[in-house]
Structures are given as structure tokens and as C-alpha cells.
Amino acid sequence: MPVNLPPPSDDVPVLQVDPFDVAVLRDPYPFFKALREAGPVAWLAPYGIYATGRHSEATTVLSRWQQFTNAGGAGLADIRKPGNWRPASVILEVDPPAHTAVRGALQKILSPIVVRQWREKFQAEAEAMADQLVARGRFDGMRDAAEAFVLQVFPPAVGIRIPRENAQAIGDMNFNAIGPNNELTKAAVARAQPYMQWYEDSMKREAMLPGGFGELIHQAEDAGALQKGFAANLTRSFLRGGMDTTISGIGSALLALARDPAQWDLLRADPALVRNAFDEAIRHESPVQVMFRTTCEGAELGGVALAPDIKIAAFMGAANRDTRQWPDADRFDLRRPVAGQHLAFGSGPHVCIGQMIARLEAECLIGALARRVKRLRLAGEPVYRPVNTLRTLDSLPLEVEAG
Secondary structure (H helix, E strand, C coil): CCCCCCCCCCCCCEECCCCCCHHHHHCCHHHHHHHHHHCCCEEECCCCEEEECCHHHHHHHHHCCCCEECCCCCCCCCCCCCCCCCCCCCCCCCCCCHHHHHHHHHHHHCCHHHHHHHHHHHHHHHHHHHHHHHHHCEEEHHHHHHHHHHHHHHHHHHCCCCCHHHHHHHHHHHHHHCCCCCHHHHHHHHHHHHHHHHHHHHCCHHHCCCCCHHHHHHHHHHCCCCCCCHHHHHHHHHHHHHHHHHHHHHHHHHHHHHHCHHHHHHHHHCHHHHHHHHHHHHHHCCCECCEEEEECCCCEECCEECCCCCEEEECHHHHCCCCCCCCCCCCCCCCCCCCCCCCCCCCHHHCCCCHHHHHHHHHHHHHHHHCCEEEEEECCCCEEEECCCEEEEEECEEEEEEC
């Protein structure tokens, strides 16, 4: 349960809001505004941690590992402390130089040739799915489009096939567990439990689909490019990082475009804008709402000295709506230049290694729909699913008019 913990110094403003309360998760933007207005850094009393919601300061937290280490884990709990210990992700929860070596090995595997082969498969699947959706006229933009497409193309490219029920249960567990051990996390852990052994077994070499990215990771381990025992951990991290977030981003793009017919018309008139549609969508509704680091000795933020060995939350969802960075930041705008500036993919050494794949998936599906659909409209009220650190729609009723 959240408690009221005092800040280590008097020069940090205190916020009493619980950002992981279900009501806040459903509508986080009042909290995000309060966090930005509080100052460059604030103290979240319910959890006894620092937090920032401004773009400049969040970028600093995510990129300066010498002041804000990842070794304590990317979540709220410090995985080095008694009661919280668990094995760290060998790429997400280590600092350079160990992180640099692992990331370099992965980047060699994720070659332009591999991505080019994926493009052909993704595009063919997107065209076929778009034909089916347009023929139906009405569909759920999450279940029938974003989820169906990503689960159809991405896990097999990694090297596994994962049923929707397994994927959602495991994804919700992972993104809830990054936050506090509240009722959402407990329920998600219980829901995912029946799938966990299957999930662990699916990452093993013998379970990999031939030709998938996971098989290449295991081969790199065999060749000595990765340490022994790293391959399954990395395959799991790659799958986990690229599945739920891409589904969320595509859903957010479809929602924004359905709400604003002028933006849909703009996209149809200029197909090149499909590349920006996804980036603007994940700026506007950041899939990963918050990531955590741990302060090091000498850490400071916005001119404020921070006590060491305390978790700090970088709320990317707030930073990506910061008017200091973008005018009219609450508006979805296809023409807004955001690629390389928004924080939805993170920043610094841990910036998302698979971002080009997420963009590719979105470009294929949204582009295929734009070429077939004259009108994209909401057919009902969209519903968000409360998850501690993931902003994602649960349902998105849409109707389309071919043309």
C-alpha cells in the first residue's frame, strides 16, 4: 500500500498523488500536468521516490547512466535489495560497458538484410488483413487490427507463436510488475501464472522457429558473441519490449485518426505521412508511461541535488506532452516533426533497439488501411485497460467506408 514518506531535503516539491491508482491510469493527464508544473523534479510521497515529467529532465534521467543507473532495475523496486531480488535483464538492467557489448552483438544480428526480409512478410500480411477489415466494415481496432496484426507477424519473426490470451496475460503482468505491487500487479501475476512455464520453455533454443531472430541470438551465443546463458534472456526481453508497446501505439494512431477526419484525409493525400503517424501517436499517447532509474552519488536534476540510492521515475507520458518541447502538445498533428525527439522509445544507451521494427509494423498496417479506406470513424466509445506502466486501449470500435 502507498505510504506518506517525507523527502530527503526541503528543496523538492512534494506530490501526494498515487500515479498508479486506477482512476489516474485511466486519465493520467491531470497528474502529468501537476508533475510538470511542480518543477524539474518532485517527490512522490506515496512511494518515497523522485519523479520528473518534463522533457529535458526526463531525457537526462534516461540517458545519463553515470548519475541514474539502470543496475537497480527498470522498475519501481530495486532488484538489488533484499525482498526484491530477481535476475536482471542482461540488456535492459545493466549499464555500459556491459550493456554496450550486449547491444552491439544484437545490432549485428538485427542487420538491414534481416529487417528487409521482415518488411516483405509484414507488408503482405498487412495487405491481406486490410482487405478483410474493409470487407467487414466494422471491427475492433485493437483486437481485430493492432493486436491481430502484431501477434501475426512479430512473434514469429522473433521465433515463436503466441496465442492472444497468453500474450495479453504475460504482457499485463510484465508492465504491471514494473510499477508497484498493488492489486493490479497481484491480479496480473495470478492471471499469467498458467502460461509462465510455456513462456519460459518458448525462449529455449529447441523451441525457436527456424530462421527467426531468436535462433540467430542463440547462434551468436554459440559463436561466443554473447555470454553463455544470455540468449533466452535476450530473446524474452526483445519479444516483451516489442509486442505490447507496438500494439498500443498502432491502436493509439487509429484512435487519433478516427477522431480527426481532417488528419485521415491528410494521410490519404500524402501517404509519406504514414511514417510520422506512428511516431506522433506514441508521443501523444506514450505506450510506456514511465521508466525508473536509481540515483547515484552526485546526481542532480534541474539544478536540484538528489540523495543517492533512491528510485526516480521518468514519466515519458508526461514528458511527451511538455509544451516546453512542443507547442499545443495535447493535440495529435501528423505534420509535427517528432521522430528522434519524443521519449516513447527511451533515450541514451537504452533507447529501444527494435524501434525500426515497430515503425515498420505500423507503417505496413496503417498504410494498407489508408490505401483502402475513405472514411475512418469511431463506432463506439474506446476503453482503456488500466496497467501500471502501459497506456493501452482494451477496445476500439471502428467503422470504415471503402474508397
